[in-house]
Amino acid sequence: MTSSTPAQPAAVVARLRATFRTGRTKPLEWRTGQLRRLRAMLTEHGPDLAAALRADLGKGEAEAYRTEIDFTLREIDHTLDHLEEWLRPEPAPVPPHLDGAEAWTVYDPLGVALVIAPWNYPLQLLLAPMVGALASGNCVVAKPSELAPATSAAVARLLPRFLDTDAVAVVEGAVPETTALLEQRFDHIFYTGNGTVGRIVMNAAAKHLTPVTLELGGKSPAFVDRGTDPDAVAARLVAGKFLNAGQPCVAPDYVLTDPETAARLEPALARAVTALYGDDPAAAPNYGRIINERHFDRLTGLLGSGRTVVGGTHDRDSKYIAPTVLGGVAPDAP
Incomplete structure (x- = not known):
């Protein structure tokens, strides 16, 4: 099962958390493998995704590739080029009263991340945060925007064909589905959208002390x-x-x-x-x-x-x- 209804988010999150606890997502090989499969999805099904963006937003093919598909491909390639370097433990200073000890900063995955995407860049702003989450060794629940239904349906259809379905799930839907998702405990939430919903997301995350990343736009x-x-x-x-x-x-x-x-x-x-x-x-x-x-x-x-x-x-x-x-x-x- 890779998509869900309002009654199922608890089971989806529990399944992904069980996968994370096995340690399956931690090895570098799993992380790079998922990123390469995501890359394959974008390259093999670029025309399908461009057509979905056209249906939702009237985007021309060139714009769809430049701002959504190719943008995400560059994000993947940059991450693949540097991930091993980023994951290396870094020496950390030791206080005088622990003289003789050694310390390092080690980058460990958090667990299960939730990515909630907006409608204006419904592919890029769903998949680009997922690149970071997967590269970090996390399981991911992806929530596409219901206001871009063609893109949401395309992602829900394609992601399970390419990514590890025990570690990545797509939940489609609108306010009821998002509300049900936010009742679950996540280890990080990444939300892009407006400030009104951003407050709802932060309020829900606070109940579990879940760290959040909010990109809320504004006037420019x-x-x-x-x-x-x-x-x-x-x-x-x-x-x-x-x-x-x-x-x-x-x-x-x-x-x-x-x-x-x-x-x-x-x-x-x-x-x-x-x-x-x-x-x-x-x-x-x-x-x-x-x-x-x-x-x-x-x-x-x-x-x-x-x-x-x-x-x-x-x-x-x-x-x-x-x-x-x-x-x-x-x-x-x-």
């Missing part, structure tokens, strides 16, 4: 100084913001500058959008879609917050919002 302003080349700056801003249809957590969400520079930057931004996506971004193969109707409605509700410099068109049926820049936005605008 860009400051444009006077004297810069507006076309060069605009090209970089557009490329950074409208990747993944503007949904990366580190995208430049708003620009701060002086009025004179803004006047030069606005037409440059419009030119940069056309240069990257053509006259009709809806038909551009490299421009994605909003993840769901709820977020589409939230975003279109913001379009009246300023003067439209470029874009502004949208279509709810296809969850398309054109690459859009607003000017003259008030500091207290939503």
Whole structure:
């Protein structure tokens, strides 16, 4: 069994913990073997995963590979190149009252890790944390995002074919499944997402004194100084913001500058959008879609917050919002 329903997380975690206690995941050979199998999954089924990302987010094939599939492959290769070195015990200082003793820092696995992935990079942000967990000799419960159902289904289908099913499990589902998972005791939890759920994760982890890694995103302003080349700056801003249809957590969400520079930057931004996506971004193969109707409605509700410099068109049926820049936005605008 490699996936579960809300009634099964306790059994899934218990099974993985039993595997960990045998010591099976500790040898370097097991760790590198799992990483190589994960690599094989990504290389052999890259087209399937790219198609799933296309279905969930409208991602073009080139973007799917660059930001999700190849990104994770590079993470695996870097880890394989350095893992043996990273695991070497390191000499540690000994206090004077223990003179004559020797000490080392030894890196041991924690046990069973839980990785909860978000929807905006549903493959990369599920598998890249798993690379670290497996390299560290841990068992892993992987929880894909239910908001990216095609990617979730692809991962649930493929991971058991390549990885050790006694040490890695996929749990699909939404809030009930995640809630049931968080009731279990894990040895580390890695969550990427919003602050509201991050608080829920940390609260659940605190009951078991489980260490957590929370990557909660936020706003990313860009400051444009006077004297810069507006076309060069605009090209970089557009490329950074409208990747993944503007949904990366580190995208430049708003620009701060002086009025004179803004006047030069606005037409440059419009030119940069056309240069990257053509006259009709809806038909551009490299421009994605909003993840769901709820977020589409939230975003279109913001379009009246300023003067439209470029874009502004949208279509709810296809969850398309054109690459859009607003000017003259008030500091207290939503």
